[in-house]
Amino acid sequence: MNDKPDNIPQPIKAYKDEHFINSPSARVLRIIAEYLAPKERLALHDIKDTIVFFGSARIKSEEEARSALDALRETTGPILAAERALEMSRYYEATRELSRRLTEWSLGLPGAEGRFVVCSGGGPGIMEATNRGAAEAGGKSVGLGISLPFEQSGNPYITPDLNFQFHYFFMRKFWFAYVAKAFVVMPGGFGTLDELMEILTLIQTRKMTKKVPIVLFGTRFWDEVISFPSLVRYGTISPEDLNLFLKTDSLDEAFDYITHALMTHAWDKPGGSM
Numbered sequence: 107m108n109d110k111p112d113n114i115p116q117p118i119k120a121y122k123d124e125h126f127i128n129s130p131s132a133r134v135l136r137i138i139a140e141y142l143a144p145k146e147r148l149a150l151h152d153i154k155d156t157i158v159f160f161g162s163a164r165i166k167s168e169e170e171a172r173s174a175l176d177a178l179r180e181t182t183g184p185i186l187a188a189e190r191a192l193e194m195s196r197y198y199e200a201t202r203e204l205s206r207r208l209t210e211w212s213l214g215l216p217g218a219e220g221r222f223v224v225c226s227g228g229g230p231g232i233m234e235a236t237n238r239g240a241a242e243a244g245g246k247s248v249g250l251g252i253s254l255p256f257e258q259s260g261n262p263y264i265t266p267d268l269n270f271q272f273h274y275f276f277m278r279k280f281w282f283a284y285v286a287k288a289f290v291v292m293p294g295g296f297g298t299l300d301e302l303m304e305i306l307t308l309i310q311t312r313k314m315t316k317k318v319p320i321v322l323f324g325t326r327f328w329d330e331v332i333s334f335p336s337l338v339r340y341g342t343i344s345p346e347d348l349n350l351f352l353k354t355d356s357l358d359e360a361f362d363y364i365t366h367a368l369m370t371h372a373w374d375k376p377g378g379s380m
Contacts, residue, residue, distance in 0.1 A: 121135075136274075140277035141280070144250075147267065147270075150267075153220050153223050153268070154221050154285075155220075155221060155223070156222070156223050156225040156248060156286050157223070157224050158225045158226075158290070159201060159205065159225070159232060160227070160232070160290070160294060160302060161232025161235075162231050162292070162294035162298060163227075163229045165191075165231045166194075166231070167195060167198045167202075167234075168192070168196070168199050171194075171195040174188050174191065175188040197232065197292045197293055197323070198234075202236075202238050202239040203239060204360055205235065205239025206240065207361050208224060209224055209240040209243035211361075212245070213243065220376075222287060222372075223240075223247060224237070224239070224248070225282070226250070226261075226264075227251065228251030229261060230261055232294065233261060234263060237249055246265040248265070248270070249268065250272065250282060251269065251271045251272065251278075252271070252272050252273075252275060252278055282301065284378040284379070287316070287371075288320075288364045288367065289321070290321045290360065290364070291320065292324065293323075302320075306351070309350055310343075310350070315380065316371070316372070316379050316380070317371040318372075319364050320350060321352050322353045322354075323354060324355065334347075
């Protein structure tokens, strides 16, 4: 007589056990996955380094902002916010144009495949404009998205296989910083300020030793939002810290500043580094 039960269930391998993988005990595995998966995919596409754009997810394109304003005017609705959105849309269009120009420039460099690829946070607004400009230039672009309950990640202009979604902000920030050779910071909110300050802190404390140009685009916005000279006056930063970035409203100046710095400090140093 055979007393063995039939249809014995097979045990689940730990790395295929969704309950375990999503548990607090496996948090370190999820963190490691957010390091290894982007590393593998960037290498697969031969992405050696990036130009990162930061900025608000709320800034609309000129076309979208103008359409919304026209619709409100027809209904005699409140238009102050819509007029402000149209004014701010110039930063979307500036991002789109600068991204397009930088992508065309990098594609034209001899033997520079995978160099200075533009990268965004993967969402709407300034992030969308970044990837859109690269797509219009016929180049690849990276999107380092983050899963949020109130924001759609993965705009339609990102190169499909370079569209990432992170759970951990600190792993997303690592990939922004590690592969980047330049930063463009457009007007933005808490997230943009956090990203800017993290990069400036890494450079100031020499945890990031590579020389990266940083452009703060929109002088009126940045002068109103952060008084860097006041930080010098109060002695909380050094006067030379003001040389860590360029503030400008000129696309030509931003383009020249970035490309000159990249050819001077980064051309012979492909690959990620801090």
